[in-house]
Amino acid sequence: MEQPLFSSVDLLQHQQALRQCTLCPQMIRPVITGEPVLSPVMSIGQAPGIHEAKVMRPFGWTAGKTLFKWFAGIGLDEDMFRQRVYMSAICRCFPGKQPQGGDRVPSSEEVANCSRWLMAEMRLLRPQLVILIGKLAISQFMDAKKLDAVVGRCHRTLIEGREVDLLPLPHPSGLSTWPRMEPGKTLLQDALQALAAHPAWISLLDTESR
Numbered sequence: 001m002e003q004p005l006f007s008s009v010d011l012l013q014h015q016q017a018l019r020q021c022t023l024c025p026q027m028i029r030p031v032i033t034g035e036p037v038l039s040p041v042m043s044i045g046q047a048p049g050i051h052e053a054k055v056m057r058p059f060g061w062t063a064g065k066t067l068f069k070w071f072a073g074i075g076l077d078e079d080m081f082r083q084r085v086y087m088s089a090i091c092r093c094f095p096g097k098q099p100q101g102g103d104r105v106p107s108s109e110e111v112a113n114c115s116r117w118l119m120a121e122m123r124l125l126r127p128q129l130v131i132l133i134g135k136l137a138i139s140q141f142m143d144a145k146k147l148d149a150v151v152g153r154c155h156r157t158l159i160e161g162r163e164v165d166l167l168p169l170p171h172p173s174g175l176s177t178w179p180r181m182e183p184g185k186t187l188l189q190d191a192l193q194a195l196a197a198h199p200a201w202i203s204l205l206d207t208e209s210r
Helices: 008-018 062-072 079-084 108-125 135-141 182-199 199-204
Strands: 041-045 086-089 129-132 156-159 164-170
Touching: 008 108, 041 108, 041 135, 041 199, 062 079, 086 108, 108 135, 129 135, 164 182, 182 199
Parallel strands: 041 086, 041 129, 129 164
Antiparallel strands: 156 164
């Protein structure tokens, strides 16, 4: 397995700088980051929800319970996942609520502002596998209009000049019915099986070397 060119100190310094970011005035701080773990696997979500600031962790509330149930079914419970996978996001601050309800979708400018941090993490970690969680994350890396077209398998692409496998997943929000209805229900299971079979994921299950 290819190893990162940088150290955990580099990653800690990156996160310290990230937490000071104030580029997006409409975003509601604090900046939420995952553990500074050097890993061959990275997950990318959309943005923190309103409750994540209470626990200062990505997917630290209701949607996270569903997400980590998925991962527990293929070998990593929540604690192990947080300790062994670098958890990133398209945006790291809470976007706020929409007037009609629900979380505001980050603007293209906000996504562009935060992409500098995400691309820096790509260079630091050199991941072999990137788990894309939800439509916003998927759309930043893949040209796909519908989840049906991409969920269920890995997709190889070039990021920062390197081949990387992308594994799209639906968002685990309780507001989304897609993972609970066909074809989404079957495609989600296909995606989790593809994830379970990926060498980078399998390497995380090797507890003897940890």
